[in-house]
Amino acid sequence: MADKTAPRATSNRSTTPVSETFAQYISSQWADRPDALPTPRDHAAFAAERRAKVSAMHPGKRLILPAGAAKVRSNDTDYAYRAHSAFSHLTGWGSDSVPGSVLVLEPTADGHVATLYFREPAGRDSDEFYANPEIGEFWIGARPSLAHVAADLGLATAGLADFSAVLDAVDADTLVVRDADRDITDQVDGRRLLTADSESLENDGDTELARDLSELRLVKDAFEIAEMRAAVDATRLGFDDVIGDLAEITAHSRGERLVEGTFNRRARAEGNTVGYDTIAASGPHACILHWTRNDGPVVPGDLILIDAGIELDSYYTADITRTLPVNGAFTEVQRRVYEAVREAADAAFAIVKPGIKFREIHAAAMKVIAAKTAEWGFLPVSAEESLEPDQQYHRRYMVHGTSHHLGIDVHDCAAARRELYLEGVLEPGMVFTIEPGLYFQPDDLSVPEEYRGIGVRIEDNILVTESGAENLSAGIPRTADEVEAWLAL
Ligand code: GLY
Numbered sequence: 001m002a003d004k005t006a007p008r009a010t011s012n013r014s015t016t017p018v019s020e021t022f023a024q025y026i027s028s029q030w031a032d033r034p035d036a037l038p039t040p041r042d043h044a045a046f047a048a049e050r051r052a053k054v055s056a057m058h059p060g061k062r063l064i065l066p067a068g069a070a071k072v073r074s075n076d077t078d079y080a081y082r083a084h085s086a087f088s089h090l091t092g093w094g095s096d097s098v099p100g101s102v103l104v105l106e107p108t109a110d111g112h113v114a115t116l117y118f119r120e121p122a123g124r125d126s127d128e129f130y131a132n133p134e135i136g137e138f139w140i141g142a143r144p145s146l147a148h149v150a151a152d153l154g155l156a157t158a159g160l161a162d163f164s165a166v167l168d169a170v171d172a173d174t175l176v177v178r179d180a181d182r183d184i185t186d187q188v189d190g191r192r193l194l195t196a197d198s199e200s201l202e203n204d205g206d207t208e209l210a211r212d213l214s215e216l217r218l219v220k221d222a223f224e225i226a227e228m229r230a231a232v233d234a235t236r237l238g239f240d241d242v243i244g245d246l247a248e249i250t251a252h253s254r255g256e257r258l259v260e261g262t263f264n265r266r267a268r269a270e271g272n273t274v275g276y277d278t279i280a281a282s283g284p285h286a287c288i289l290h291w292t293r294n295d296g297p298v299v300p301g302d303l304i305l306i307d308a309g310i311e312l313d314s315y316y317t318a319d320i321t322r323t324l325p326v327n328g329a330f331t332e333v334q335r336r337v338y339e340a341v342r343e344a345a346d347a348a349f350a351i352v353k354p355g356i357k358f359r360e361i362h363a364a365a366m367k368v369i370a371a372k373t374a375e376w377g378f379l380p381v382s383a384e385e386s387l388e389p390d391q392q393y394h395r396r397y398m399v400h401g402t403s404h405h406l407g408i409d410v411h412d413c414a415a416a417r418r419e420l421y422l423e424g425v426l427e428p429g430m431v432f433t434i435e436p437g438l439y440f441q442p443d444d445l446s447v448p449e450e451y452r453g454i455g456v457r458i459e460d461n462i463l464v465t466e467s468g469a470e471n472l473s474a475g476i477p478r479t480a481d482e483v484e485a486w487l488a489l
């Protein structure tokens with residue numbers, strides 16, 4: 001692990017006094033800090049259950065799950081810190097995670113013992129608290145004590161310095177989450193190289209661990225479902241704010257940036273941040289699926305597609321898209337496209353229940369998209385023919401999939417096997433998006449001119465229930481009439 005005791009890249013401009021007199025003076029006259037230990041947070045018991053499941057899947061293996069270090073944006077400036085999703089899922093630590101922490105599940109005769117290693121407070125006898133811009137208390141704030149975190153998360157804790165003993169013990173039966181912390185992964189690899197046979201150097205075990213951690217998140221527990229509801233509710237407020245600011249937004253030459261800023265303000269106020277970069281795509285930008293440059297104007301008469309989600313302090317995020325007529329009313333052709341997409345979304349939602357395959361959701365939406373684009377005369381074949389796997393003409397207007405799992409990551413469960421994801425069978429507790437769209441590129445000669453430059457997506461967050469499904473975002477206006485009424489408020 002990189003030594004974090006020294007500040008980086010500031011020696012040419014540091015004005016920190018280095019005299020012994022100063023060091024002694026600044027280390028003196030500090031009050032004791034009573035540390036009233038908290039009761040465990042609600043998340044703690046759920047994280048313990050998840051750890052028990054992972055333990056049962058990997059008996060006899062030492063499991064190392066780093067939170068990851070801060071990522072450099074440029075020079076000595078980092079991106080906002082975010083702990084690795086698997087680490088957060090198994091600890092319950094979200095936006096208040098201490099960077100560089102590591103969760104270790106040490107195998108025992110009948111399971112594992114979990115220990116959370118993190119950098120404990122440095123104390124006034126070191127110069128870290130005032131002289132280290134990267135981790136010092138005067139610079140970024142105080143770190144919690146080992147006892148505090150142990151009580152808060154219901155987990156045994158140890159100082160990060162003690163993690164070196166775990167690294168020393170690494171052997172062929174040690175698995176690591178590889179994409180969380182490169183230093184730790186390199187050290188685990190190096191150690192396994194010394195102790196393991198060549199077979200275990202393939203990292204197959206690490207891949208299986210990543211897969212299992214991803215698949216564990218396919219079905220959400222009660223804590224996660226409550227967080228998803230809260231994330232969707234917060235996101236609704238962000239959309240309301242954007243609508244409230246539309247006059248200012250349309251008056252600015254980079255109105256899309258104002259949309260992003262308004263939504264971000266709500267995201268920071270209600271949660272941790274946004275769960276992914278906000279897409280504020282006005283006019284023809286709506287035809288660019290991941291338009292995040294957001295530097296265009298928002299012009300009355302056009303549609304604006306806003307794809308945005310608030311991530312809570314627990315890291316659970318919503319992922320919602322609404323497409324709005326900027327001046328408050330859809331034109332006839334805009335409404336036709338919008339309602340076609342809405343029909344596709346409704347048709348997909350209508351089939352969701354335990355026991356169906358995930359891929360059937362997409363198929364239900366595509367039936368409508370093919371039917372509509374055929375009805376409008378855009379396809380060289382019938383809708384039925386277009387739906388044949390070797391034809392798919394309608395996909396010219398919607399090249400993306402209809403659904404993805406959602407949770408602690410916007411594209412959750414990314415390492416799950418295809419047979420459990422796209423080919424998987426729905427179970428109560430799964431949360432995913434339904435997000436059909438129609439995008440007619442401005443230079444697409446296959447459609448009449450009046451359609452060109454129109455992009456519509458409607459994206460909702462769906463919970464599978466025992467008997468069917470619940471649209472968690474149904475309260476955010478969806479139909480063309482509802483959207484117009486929303487804008488008229
Ligand atoms: N916001 C990215 C997506 O909808 O998948």
Ligand code: MN
Nearest residue numbers: 319433435459
């Ligand atoms: Mn999505």
Ligand code: MN
Nearest residue numbers: 307319320459
């Ligand atoms: Mn989205």
